[in-house]
Amino acid sequence: MPTQPLETLFRSEVLSMSAYHVADASNFIKLDAMENPYSWPEDIQARWLESLKTCPINRYPDPEAKTLAIALRRANGIPEQSALLLGNGSDEIIQILLMALSADAAVLAPEPGFVMYRQVAQSLGLRYQGVPLLADSFQLDMPAMRAAIAESRPALIFIAYPNNPTGNLFDAEAIEEILAIAPGLVVVDEAYAPFADASFIGELGRYPNLLVMRTVSKLGLAGLRLGFLAGETAIVEQLHKVRLPYNINSLTQITVGFALDHGEFLLEQTQTLRGERALVFQALQGMPDVQAYPSAANFILFRTLNQAAADVFASLKAQGVLIKNLSPQGGLLHNCLRVTIGKPEENQAFLSALTAALK
Numbered sequence: 531m532p533t534q535p536l537e538t539l540f541r542s543e544v545l546s547m548s549a550y551h552v553a554d555a556s557n558f559i560k561l562d563a564m565e566n567p568y569s570w571p572e573d574i575q576a577r578w579l580e581s582l583k584t585c586p587i588n589r590y591p592d593p594e595a596k597t598l599a600i601a602l603r604r605a606n607g608i609p610e611q612s613a614l615l616l617g618n619g620s621d622e623i624i625q626i627l628l629m630a631l632s633a634d635a636a637v638l639a640p641e642p643g644f645v646m647y648r649q650v651a652q653s654l655g656l657r658y659q660g661v662p663l664l665a666d667s668f669q670l671d672m673p674a675m676r677a678a679i680a681e682s683r684p685a686l687i688f689i690a691y692p693n694n695p696t697g698n699l700f701d702a703e704a705i706e707e708i709l710a711i712a713p714g715l716v717v718v719d720e721a722y723a724p725f726a727d728a729s730f731i732g733e734l735g736r737y738p739n740l741l742v743m744r745t746v747s748k749l750g751l752a753g754l755r756l757g758f759l760a761g762e763t764a765i766v767e768q769l770h771k772v773r774l775p776y777n778i779n780s781l782t783q784i785t786v787g788f789a790l791d792h793g794e795f796l797l798e799q800t801q802t803l804r805g806e807r808a809l810v811f812q813a814l815q816g817m818p819d820v821q822a823y824p825s826a827a828n829f830i831l832f833r834t835l836n837q838a839a840a841d842v843f844a845s846l847k848a849q850g851v852l853i854k855n856l857s858p859q860g861g862l863l864h865n866c867l868r869v870t871i872g873k874p875e876e877n878q879a880f881l882s883a884l885t886a887a888l889k
């Protein structure tokens with residue numbers, strides 16, 4: 531141990547945080563992390579492995595990932611005028627954004643929302659303000675948002691669209707109002723774009739303070755760690771200064787590019803998952819002991835009405851099904867659980883286990 535106590539070495543915010551906990555999922559039906567459950571078709575996998583042979587892993591990767599950037603622009607319809615920043619997952623982009631802000635900046639996000647916004651802001655010692663969503667609909671509470679924006683003048687606002695963990699799309703007009711009244715940047719986080727029919731990418735030219743962030747994780751490439759952010763050149767330029775030079779490794783650059791070039795199978799998998807989402811939602815709606823919330827993502831949030839969520843979660847786990855218990859976060863998530871949409875047989879196993887847990 532160092533001679534100085536840890537209390538004097540580390541920021542107080544860091545000392546008081548807890549590390550992001552990831553549950554051990556071995557031997558479970560894993561429906562806790564919004565992953566695509568499908569692997570790749572064999573012929574495509576063979577061609578991918580072939581393409582990796584030419585990868586020069588003795589060299590540093592392309593620091594700008596130019597070839598991959600072209601494929602990402604094409605696959606996501608990013609306007610030519612918008613600049614691009616790639617990250618080691620969109621988690622890293624959140625970190626880059628917040629690291630670049632002034633030390634006294636305020637960061638604002640609706641809550642419940644994606645926990646990394648708060649986690650990273652706090653670890654950097656920034657002021658973080660969560661604004662509660664409306665209890666019944668999980669929509670933005672606009673009077674509260676207007677008041678919070680006027681009061682804390684946030685340098686950056688995060689809006690997840692669709693939102694995690696609630697799964698809904700916020701009213702687009704409300705987001706446009708936030709873009710109009712925000713004094714700083716507004717990041718629309720479209721991590722679940724493959725499962726939603728709505729996007730702000732088309733608005734990039736209209737709002738100079740809009741940044742749209744996406745990831746390939748929920749599409750089916752979570753292991754590769756790749757996210758990206760599109761927006762005004764003058765803004766994105768500043769972020770590139772904070773980014774580490776080789777943050778996207780060569781295998782990820784080649785593999786994501788390959789997957790996007792052969793992307794038909796990923797779209798088919800997404801379509802299947804959307805169909806399964808409708809079936810799981812319908813089944814949950816038929817259960818009198820739970821309330822399920824409509825979702826535009828690859829997961830569904832539901833509330834247990836007559837039993838503690840922790841007990842239902844534990845029963846599912848004992849039956850071999852791992853989902854996410856959000857109830858410990860409290861507030862609007864009291865007694866809420868979140869299930870990721872999996873393969874048909876996994877969803878059936880979840881629904882059977884839930885039925886048994888609710889008896």
Ligand SMILES: *Cc1c(COP(=O)(O)O)cnc(C)c1O
Nearest residue numbers: 619620621644694721745747757
């Ligand atoms: C999963 C998720 C992310 C993180 O994505 P990665 O690219 O895997 O880091 C970001 N935002 C939201 C809202 C998410 O749900």
